[in-house]
Amino acid sequence: MLKLFRAPHNYVQGKDALLETYDNVKDFGKSFLFVCSRSAHKQARPVIEKSFEGKENKLIFEIFGGISSNGEIERMRQIVRENDIDVVCGVGGGSAIDTAKATAYYEHRPVVIIPTVAATDAPCTGLSVIYNDDGSFDKYIFYPKNPDVVIVDTTILSKAPVKFLVAGMGDALGTYFEARACVASNAPSLENGGVTKSAMALCELCYETLLRDGLKAKQAVERGLLTPAVESIIEANTFLSGVGADNGGLAVSHSVYNGFTALEECEKTQHGSIVAFGTIAQLLLENADLEEIGEVVHFCISVSLPVTLEQIGVTDVERVHIAAEKACAPGESIHNLLGDVTPDALYDALLAADALGKTYLQ
Incomplete structure (x- = not known):
């Protein structure tokens, strides 16, 4: 068995890091879907939008259903297709992140991860934990690569x-x-x-x-x-x-x-x-x-x-x-x-x- 090592392409961490979101994602496309937990939408959206001020990009913020379920992933995939999204971004905790990773994988898009809590190690992994729609564990999805960018704003995480x-x-x-x-x-x-x-x-x-x-x-x-x-x-x-x-x-x-x-x-x-x-x-x-x-x-x-x-x-x-x-x-x-x-x-x-x-x- 050959040994190997993988990691996210870029990992960015620090105080007010989200103010530099645009600079870290601009090379991946012009249209972005942000899959957000409800609390993350409230906390992170204003800062993310501020980083894109004056730029010609399409930003769609969608609050997801709460767990990384098969049904929720399919709903996000439909949004990607209907809006010709270039980049999928997960904003929130582990479930929002796993939903975004799965959506990006199935739709062959880059994925950007923006955790708003430090509750799991999901942001950097090349896998998702997927649940059935009733909340029971279903499976792991293993991806061919780790996330393209992980942006960790410690100002937000320290207030959680x-x-x-x-x-x-x-x-x-x-x-x-x-x-x-x-x-x-x-x-x-x-x-x-x-x-x-x-x-x-x-x-x-x-x-x-x-x-x-x-x-x-x-x-x-x-x-x-x-x-x-x-x-x-x-x-x-x-x-x-x-x-x-x-x-x-x-x-x-x-x-x-x-x-x-x-x-x-x-x-x-x-x-x-x-x-x-x-x-x-x-x-x-x-x-x-x-x-x-x-x-x-x-x-x-x-x-x-x-x-x-x-x-x-x-x-x-x-x-x-x-x-x-x-x-x-x-x-x-x-x-x-x-x-x-x-x-x-x-x-x-x-x-x-x-x-x-x-x-x-x-």
Whole structure:
């Protein structure tokens, strides 16, 4: 298996970065569809329009339905065709971004990503998570390239509710451990290639950054402040985690998330929150050193990431069987773990993670 490494063509991050949107996208076309979440439309549209002032471009802003569903993607594709759109832009959180990426892919257009929260690593990845119209997980779409441009305006992200930054840290937390598992089992990355040293270096830096700056960034964002620690964690959540996961691969953490999407009581739980809890379960399945597990659990508690089932919305442990079965479905990344994982083994690990979390919370 050949090793490979991919990343967005351009990554731009900093204070008031959206004021330079035009300069970063002008070479891709004259007409733009901005697929926006409702809150992102309110926050980002005025700044984006300001960057295009005096320019001869067509801008269409469309508020999408809330999840990256097959039906919503088809609706956006129709808008692209009817308006002869040159460039598709995703503005908002992970679902808006994934909807835009899928739309651009199917319509053979460049894609520009403008996150307004640092809740997932979706902006930089070459894939989308697609849901059925009822909200249940459907599939991943893997793209031949990563986004053309990612523009991260940290002024906007630092003003977003802190729960999004925390969820992004949960998503990023799995990056190093899942990549490490893929290297151990010689499993391919999300780009279907071997894991390079460069990829592992980014994954390790992602984890180190979380430990060093996570709590400082959380405390700053709680007060609406933009500090070096916030800039650092936004980069970790967005770039280091996204490019790291793309080129390092997934294992248990993200399969656990996919499994828990089958439970109604977890519908409002953030993606990254469940990924963080899944990371603890993965470490128990690997029988990792208690010191390492403790470091992860302490980090989660310090930034308010969940360490128990109740904290992700589950009070009936028998329901965990449903999530474990779904997480271990054929094709799931959980099978990248050395020795593989059965639903029964995962169920036991999830309950063990819950018990451990309760112990550390005492």
